[in-house]
Amino acid sequence: MRSHYCGEPGLDQVDETVELCGWVNRRRDHGGVIFIDLRDRTGLVQVVYDPDVEDVFATAEKVRTEYVLRVKGRVRRRPEGTVNPEISTGEIEVLGKELEILNAARTPPFVLDDDDVSEELRLRYRYIDLRRPEMLERMQLRSHVTRLLREYLDNNGFMDMETPMLTKATPEGARDYLVPSRTHAGKFFALPQSPQLFKQLLMMSGMDRYYQIVRCFRDEDLRADRQPEFTQLDVEMSFMNEEQIMQHMEDMIRGVFKGALDVDLPDPFPRMTWAEAMDRFGSDRPDLRCPLELKDVADLMRDVDFKVFSGPASDPAGRVAALRVPQGCKLSRKEIDDYTKYVGIYGARGLAYIKVNEWTAKGREGLQSPILKFLPDEAVNGIMERTGAEDGDLVFFGADKATVVNEALGALRVKLGEDLGLMEGEWRPLWVVDFPMFEWDGKDKRWTSLHHPFTAPREEDLELLDSDPGKCLSRAYDMVLNGTEVGGGSMRIHRTQVQSKVLELLGIGEQEAEDKFGFLLNALEYGCPPHGGLAFGLDRLVMLMAGASSIRDVMAFPKTQTAACPLTEAPSEVSPAQLRELSIRLRLPQKEEAS
Amino acid sequence: MRSHYCGEPGLDQVDETVELCGWVNRRRDHGGVIFIDLRDRTGLVQVVYDPDVEDVFATAEKVRTEYVLRVKGRVRRRPEGTVNPEISTGEIEVLGKELEILNAARTPPFVLDDDDVSEELRLRYRYIDLRRPEMLERMQLRSHVTRLLREYLDNNGFMDMETPMLTKATPEGARDYLVPSRTHAGKFFALPQSPQLFKQLLMMSGMDRYYQIVRCFRDEDLRADRQPEFTQLDVEMSFMNEEQIMQHMEDMIRGVFKGALDVDLPDPFPRMTWAEAMDRFGSDRPDLRCPLELKDVADLMRDVDFKVFSGPASDPAGRVAALRVPQGCKLSRKEIDDYTKYVGIYGARGLAYIKVNEWTAKGREGLQSPILKFLPDEAVNGIMERTGAEDGDLVFFGADKATVVNEALGALRVKLGEDLGLMEGEWRPLWVVDFPMFEWDGKDKRWTSLHHPFTAPREEDLELLDSDPGKCLSRAYDMVLNGTEVGGGSMRIHRTQVQSKVLELLGIGEQEAEDKFGFLLNALEYGCPPHGGLAFGLDRLVMLMAGASSIRDVMAFPKTQTAACPLTEAPSEVSPAQLRELSIRLRLPQKEEAS
Numbered sequence A, B: 001m002r003s004h005y006c007g008e009p010g011l012d013q014v015d016e017t018v019e020l021c022g023w024v025n026r027r028r029d030h031g032g033v034i035f036i037d038l039r040d041r042t043g044l045v046q047v048v049y050d051p052d053v054e055d056v057f058a059t060a061e062k063v064r065t066e067y068v069l070r071v072k073g074r075v076r077r078r079p080e081g082t083v084n085p086e087i088s089t090g091e092i093e094v095l096g097k098e099l100e101i102l103n104a105a106r107t108p109p110f111v112l113d114d115d116d117v118s119e120e121l122r123l124r125y126r127y128i129d130l131r132r133p134e135m136l137e138r139m140q141l142r143s144h145v146t147r148l149l150r151e152y153l154d155n156n157g158f159m160d161m162e163t164p165m166l167t168k169a170t171p172e173g174a175r176d177y178l179v180p181s182r183t184h185a186g187k188f189f190a191l192p193q194s195p196q197l198f199k200q201l202l203m204m205s206g207m208d209r210y211y212q213i214v215r216c217f218r219d220e221d222l223r224a225d226r227q228p229e230f231t232q233l234d235v236e237m238s239f240m241n242e243e244q245i246m247q248h249m250e251d252m253i254r255g256v257f258k259g260a261l262d263v264d265l266p267d268p269f270p271r272m273t274w275a276e277a278m279d280r281f282g283s284d285r286p287d288l289r290c291p292l293e294l295k296d297v298a299d300l301m302r303d304v305d306f307k308v309f310s311g312p313a314s315d316p317a318g319r320v321a322a323l324r325v326p327q328g329c330k331l332s333r334k335e336i337d338d339y340t341k342y343v344g345i346y347g348a349r350g351l352a353y354i355k356v357n358e359w360t361a362k363g364r365e366g367l368q369s370p371i372l373k374f375l376p377d378e379a380v381n382g383i384m385e386r387t388g389a390e391d392g393d394l395v396f397f398g399a400d401k402a403t404v405v406n407e408a409l410g411a412l413r414v415k416l417g418e419d420l421g422l423m424e425g426e427w428r429p430l431w432v433v434d435f436p437m438f439e440w441d442g443k444d445k446r447w448t449s450l451h452h453p454f455t456a457p458r459e460e461d462l463e464l465l466d467s468d469p470g471k472c473l474s475r476a477y478d479m480v481l482n483g484t485e486v487g488g489g490s491m492r493i494h495r496t497q498v499q500s501k502v503l504e505l506l507g508i509g510e511q512e513a514e515d516k517f518g519f520l521l522n523a524l525e526y527g528c529p530p531h532g533g534l535a536f537g538l539d540r541l542v543m544l545m546a547g548a549s550s551i552r553d554v555m556a557f558p559k560t561q562t563a564a565c566p567l568t569e570a571p572s573e574v575s576p577a578q579l580r581e582l583s584i585r586l587r588l589p590q591k592e593e594a595s
Helices: A054-062 A119-124 A134-157 A196-204 A241-260 A276-282 A307-314 A334-343 A359-367 A376-389 A401-417 A496-505 A511-522 A537-545 A577-580 A588-595 B054-064 B117-122 B133-155 B196-204 B242-261 B274-281 B308-313 B333-344 B359-365 B377-387 B402-419 B496-505 B510-524 B536-547 B576-581 B589-594
Strands: A018-029 A033-040 A044-047 A068-077 A092-103 A178-179 A188-190 A211-215 A229-238 A271-273 A293-296 A317-325 A351-357 A394-401 A429-433 A438-441 A446-449 A476-481 A484-491 A530-536 A584-586 B015-028 B035-039 B043-049 B068-077 B093-101 B177-178 B186-192 B209-217 B229-238 B272-273 B294-296 B318-325 B352-356 B394-403 B429-433 B438-441 B447-448 B476-481 B483-489 B531-537 B584-586
Touching: A018 A092, A033 A054, A033 A068, A044 A054, A044 A068, A044 B043, A054 A092, A054 A229, A134 A211, A134 A537, A134 B133, A178 B177, A188 B068, A196 A211, A196 A229, A196 A511, A196 A530, A229 A537, A241 A429, A241 A476, A241 A484, A241 A530, A241 B242, A271 A276, A276 A293, A276 A401, A276 A429, A276 B133, A317 A376, A317 A401, A317 B333, A334 A401, A394 A401, A446 A511, A476 A577, A484 A537, A496 A511, A530 A537, A530 B054, A537 B242, B015 B093, B035 B054, B035 B068, B043 B054, B043 B068, B054 B093, B054 B352, B133 B186, B133 B209, B133 B242, B133 B536, B196 B209, B196 B229, B196 B531, B209 B447, B229 B242, B229 B308, B229 B536, B242 B429, B242 B476, B242 B483, B242 B531, B242 B536, B272 B274, B274 B402, B274 B429, B294 B402, B308 B318, B318 B377, B318 B402, B333 B402, B359 B377, B394 B402, B476 B496, B476 B531, B483 B536, B496 B510, B576 B584
Parallel strands: A044 A092, A271 A429, B043 B093, B272 B429
Antiparallel strands: A018 A033, A018 A068, A033 A044, A068 A092, A178 A188, A211 A229, A229 A530, A293 A317, A317 A394, A351 A394, A429 A476, A438 A446, A476 A484, A484 A530, A584 B584, B015 B035, B015 B068, B035 B043, B068 B093, B177 B186, B209 B229, B229 B531, B294 B318, B318 B394, B352 B394, B429 B476, B438 B447, B476 B483, B483 B531
16 A cells, blocks of 8 residues: 555655555645645655645645545655754655545544643553654564564574463462453462463473563552563573573673664673672662762761660661762752652651761861761761762761661662762663572561572572571572663572472471472472573563653553553453353442441 | 583584483493483483493482483494484484483373373373473474564564453453452453454554464363463554455465475465355365365255255255265265264264266166165256266265255365375465355344454445345455464454444444443544454464374463363462452352352
């Protein structure tokens, strides 16, 4: 139906007759002539209709925004002064000879170049929203990224394999989406939170290198930027250690950035232990674009006459840390108050600070701070030395449980970096390694996995499983990019005894283990190779690459924060007959109360 | 951990030291020496351990079938007479110098080269079953086919896009799998039976060319070879007609056969109208490898004194057809009885036949048949002439409702073709076109869609929608290969009025249409381009290409005929707390009766 896409004709096509199809982006009447900007996936082209061919001109007059047209015309150079460098076809225009209206269109509910449309409306009319060049580009980027990922994996011996969607409740720990079985009354499938166990089984099957771009499901409350269904690039390899796995994954991601964005990521990616990341950045996914770093000052604060500092400084689970803000003296009272509120989100009860006005000339007298009176010279000197603060700087302090200080100052440093324009470099990838195997859950008084129960401990830490589990490090690795975890994985446990011991430590009893993933434990005994892998959050990776602010903007048909789809109006009610077939009935909250 | 895969070392590596990892396929002790056949994804290699290195030999003695090993050794040419041409490494063996047992293994529940293991056991221990070379090859073929499909589409401007899994009940007509919503009590998502409506929306979004390899779900009774979840290659294109779409899809499939099997499929694929396919083969997916054809003989039978023939011959919904079987005289009474039973599966109440013993010499006297007495000379001569039967042949007859005759004789011709070794050619693809838009459902007294309600009628048949819907042909096309429909699709309706009229004819009221797919009807009004597409059943395509007899054999983790997974024991019971969160409760059949 067409000879070219709309974005294609250029000076090379001058005097050629072209046929184009697309949507009317805009129609203007000017000096008795009709100008139509015709749009398709590739861009815009200007088509001009003169009144000299009456019937064609009459058709052109009927045309409205978003009508679907087929156009035939001759390409000509645009008159001097009317060239539009903003579009690929800006040097030419098409003198329309024929015009067919393939379909009319109602006036769209919003204008495509209006950036201020509610997300609800955009999602309800997603098919119109996706016509916006920005959305189209994101979809194209996603498709391109997917292709580049696949190409790397296909070319490196990875087999694309599919795992079930209707499966058994998985042990990831989040809430499962359940699917009632009709043929097995009273029983349910679960939609997978990840294909973790299946990919391990595939390694036991000898598939050697597996990958899948796969939908995963978590029925979580959609705080932050989560979706009930999301897409994971899932990879698993046998007979390789973590070095080789990380090497492959780095190469793959470098290739994707080069191919899709023409960006050269560093080779190799820097590495950092979990302990160092927490210490310097308060985060296990530090944004390295921000040069600000936390400095421990607990040793300086242990004996000060100020409980807010001395308490956490003496608590093994506490932390007291300082964060130097270059030229932070410029911050207003109001700004400091706002940052105090900001760290409050992360549970910090306050945000102490010292303004370094004239330290060089005046020493202690040149500092300004509500807490200064509590700090002996020794502490002050120590802080100044350790943070390297200079005249004009400001130093923030966090003192609390280590988790609170890390979260609060970890977030604050990035926010300060953005607010003050301190961010350096566009793309800063990083591997975080040497994670602890376990976290102590103080509330439930038990160990929990930092990754998942199938993550292998370091060989040299095996005995710590008995003697001091909290010190035991795992063979896990996370790929972090600009402060976001884009991928995470580990070497898996491939020996039955180690797996049993880890499950025991996690308080997962034999019966529970048997019920939940007995098939995996069983499979371990039939010849399991050493193996490991990774999973990448595809939505998040593409979101970062697209510079989008939400994963919803890189998904064609996302759901709202309440896990609903304004377009299709899913979820929806179903008939009593359907429920009967599934051997279930509703139990609505209201009815509960009534009965 | 390795320098080569097991299947790689050959004469080029002689005297090199190699490191290999894999599973013990077999261990033999012979003349004081231990032979280990080590296996991985790529094949087998023989590793030999001499007793001269004591500790290594001691380790080798511990090795059992399916143990996971790491081996280091020197490649040497096999002694004269011990070369094994069956395996890629058959000219060499590895003299083992080191041996590490990476993991032990229990004795597997079945021997890998036993072809007679129950499917239940194979599925329960799928991770062992998949180690069998036959299964491994199928998985590799599937991965390869997937890759070739993607490459074609990627290289031809198709965007890989994802559509939701948690969505709204789709109008395909089969039973949906439902997913209770926790956040919207009493409401349900449906898992997609296909992304049909979403891919049409993507065309309305201007995506132009879309594809997705996507999981689909149908909660059907698993007669024949169905699975509750299956995989579809889903494709949709805008601004193209059926010729261009079929051209693309043919090119793609030809490329897949060439790339994966080195098979040249015909270019172009032959085409046949639905009417011709039904007439000549009694099927809308004829297996062209079988040369047998049905011949209509109703006109010859209308007045015979045999109700079984004359009835259907005079019924507009009836059919009387003959099927000539070359050299069919050889069929025994028992064989003919078996074929009679066989057509009974398809509802045929009998299978009349004429044996053509000596027609040339004796004419009518040379025929043998229980029905001969009912047939006047005219009918007999007509049958002989029309079927072209010769001495030694046999002619079967079907007389019943056309649907019964077509199904019964359509199946019989293929079975005869296979039984009698008549099949010609290995791969016989075909496009079937010009399907009717509607079928009359005699039971419910209404029109139903032969494809689905979004299939466009032929432009020239638009007025038949009013005057004679049964005669209206659609713009649908099915790709058939060796008697199996591997893909099907159509041009879609892109105009609101046509869509409304078709829904009306199908008896889908405005309210029902609005409830079920109002969003699509709405979208049609906002600028919908002409578009069409196809969906291929990936499992079925790979099954055909692999020469497997069930789609279960080309799926890594399929379910049984009762939609259960013997490996994970899904579906399974869930806790009352989970059900409460989902606002549902069980309604088990027994409880029903009790209450």
